[in-house]
Structure formats: structure tokens, C-alpha cells
Amino acid sequence: MVALVASNRIDATEMADGVDFDYRHYQKQITAADEFTIGDVTLKWYDIGFEGKPVARGLQLDARRTLTEMSDRWLPADGAGAGFVFLHDCQSIIFLCAAIWSNNNELWTQVFVRTPEEPVFRPQERGDGLGPVFCVWEMGVVWHETLAWTRYLASDRSPDDRQAWLADTLTGLTPEAL
């Protein structure tokens, strides 16, 4: 059993934050692009890249081709659903995530990774213990889409509401100026 302490008893001077001393935080650019559809699945699309360095069109095409060719790794069994994709170009490594809303209010994801050593998207494998989720910039997309999905769930879920959900996308720097 590990001792627990109340919030006001944690000493910040003895708390490690795990951040490299030389690290300097920065913004990235989120850009909405054309939707991706396959079967009865509709996914909004977001590119995430460095400011002033748009995600290459060829990379996006490769990502769309990957989602089509590897649809057995992420498509719901009934072949229907709604969600979003983000393609995050970190230069050294590239992340592609297909995310679908399921069971009314749950987000399910499949991440693909492409490295300089092996420039093809591969499904991200997961082992025991802690595993990577989203970085802080990708979360800008996830947060927007969580709010958009919540608005949809709270609506009448009419055809107009579905169209409003589809048009409810995000383009801008993340995070916003603090």
C-alpha cells in the first residue's frame, strides 16, 4: 500500500514533472481537409503539422490509401459509423489515427505509425503496461470532436443535425494563445 496525501500536502518543490530541462513548448497547425468515406463510414479529416509547413498532399494521399487498404484493422463490423481522422506529421515520425464513435458515447481508435526507416503506415502495436495515447496537439482535434459529438448527442439527431456535425470542423493553431 502506498501512502496517499491530500492535495495541499504535495510539495511541489519535491515533485518531478518529467520534462526535459531544455524543452521549449510550441504551437502546431490543425487543418481540416476533405472527409474520408468508405462504406457507410464517414470520418472528418484533420492534418496536424508544424506552423508554416503544411502536411504534404502526397502524404495525405498515402494515408487515405492506407485506411482503404487496411480497413479490416479499423472498420466496425457493421461497416457503418462516424468519427474523424487525424494525420500528424512530426517530421521524424508520422501518426495516423482513425477514430469512431461507438456505443453512443465511446471513442474507439486505431493508430498507424510511419517512420523514416520504414516509410509505410503500420498499425501501432500495444503491449502490457502504459501505452501512448495522444500528444497535446492531437488532443486539440480530439477535444473539438468531443464537443461536436456531444452537441450532436444532445440534439434531435435529425438529418440537419448530422449535417451540422459534419460541418463542425476545426482549423487553427493549437493550443490557442495562452
Added chain:
Amino acid sequence: MVGRHVDRPHPGSPVTSGAVTLDRADIGTGVRRAYRHYQKVITPNAPLRTERYALKWYDIGLIGKIVPPALVAEARDLAAGLMAARALADEAGAGFVILNECHEVAYLAVSIWRNDNELWERIYARAQGGEFMPLQDESGWRHHHCVWQLTAICHEHAAWHRFLFGLRDDAGRRQWLSDMCSGLTPEMP
């Protein structure tokens, strides 16, 4: 949300969608026709302090129903054990824990910040009367989080942004510790 910090939607520019038209009765089978969305309550609890990690703690429960202390204690033991094992890797850092009690199952998500800006996590599920078990996700296609948990997660991402853009000194770490959200989620019109 009611809390020390009020998150705002991202101010990015909305764009008009292309040619896609959604005209089905609902969006795939992702939403049951009879489903009616509802709010839940996010409540900060005492943080979990282990030898090498400081983890904020959130309880999420149904309105009017307190997350049972016995369930919290069980979850704390599990999270503490996970972080003790993690400490063997000679790492130290910060993160947060979410304990979400649903109608028939409870979820426990233990998350830490690694590599400066990445969130790493382990998720457990516990059926009524059972024990917390790791969610299996060998296929890579995985249950991530529900919209209520995502509220707390998104707040913590914003809090980490604020910390990273700050001086990252003792005052910044103290401010991060107290930068939590609480109240009903989602906000309803």
C-alpha cells in the same frame, strides 16, 4: 464545467463540408435511436503521490450518486501498484487518474506525461462484483474513452499546455497541481 479554470472550445475557423451528405436515420449504428444523452459529475479527489509520481485524481459518477469510497480505495491500490512498478524503470513525473463509475461497469485510467508532451495510459475495467482488469487491445483497435472521461482528459491536456508554456518552476508545478476541473459535464444549453 464549474471549476477554477473554464475550458473554452477551440476558436478555430469552422469550414463547410464537401459533398458528403448524411441522411441515414442515425449515424451508422454508433448511436441507438432510443439513446438520450445525459450529464455526469466530475469531482476532484485527493491526488495519488507515489515515490516518483504525482497524479491528480478525478472521480466521475452519475448525478446524485457518490462514487463509493471502497471502489476508490481499490482503484488507488491498483494505480499505486502500477506506478510503483513504473518507478523501477527509473522514471519520474506527473499525470492524472480517472475513476469513472458507469451503470454496470467502472473504468480506471491511469495516465502520465512522457517525452515532454505525450500522454501514456493504462485502462482497466471492473464489472459489478468483479475486479479491475486491464482492457485487452491486442488488435490495436481499442476502446479509448467515453465523452465524460474525455472532458477530464481534455482539461488535463490544457493544464499541461499551460504548465509547458510556463516557467516550469515550483510555482508552476504548484499551479498545475491545483488546475483541475469539476462539476457537471457536458454543459447543456
